[in-house]
Amino acid sequence: QVQLQESGPGLVKPSETLSLTCTVSGVSSRSNYWSWIRQTPGKGLEWIGYFSYGGGTDYNPSLMSRVTISGDTSKNQFSLRLTSVAAADTAVYYCATGDFRKFDNWGQGTLVTVSS
């Protein structure tokens, strides 16, 4: 059974960098796309980007200039960095795994608030 756990600061100051890590256990070879997704009351669910088990990445064009997703498959971890955050980046951030079509497994989510 695949389990995911997000970790990282719950409060980030405006203009600073948001950093989160997702630890994956029980990973299946079929779940080889590791994504970050965020959710806000206003914009709903928004895909941020993924790290693929083969080492590739892809990002939502709307965030691409500020996002880096990296992974360490030996540790079954992948990370999100979002630079120059603003209040609009306040959201619940989820990590999720799956094949390229869908998100089979999700972490519980972590609320990140951008505020001074």
Place this chain on the structure above:
Amino acid sequence: EIVLTQSPGTLSLSPGERATLSCRASQSVSSTYLAWYQQKPGQAPRLLIYGASSRATGISDRFSGSGSGTDFTLTISRLEPEDFAVYYCQQYGSSPQYTFGQGTKLEIK
């Protein structure tokens, strides 16, 4: 960007009734790449349906998906109390690779 529009925004039904939720895409979506999720308060979304009509592991056969092109439907045949939640459709395809609908809230009447 493919925009997914879900309707209705809120659906009020009673346990035992049948629920029909709609997801309409702004451009044609391959059925292979259309999924549905259920989200309860304080929880992450849970995959219900993928490939427009295939149930995910452990999902009750009361849940079924159908559709093609730009119109997709999630049907819950006989509502149980635990089915009242928010439902999202999601597509994989054009940039950005993944988009979600805005959700349909299924509430107890």
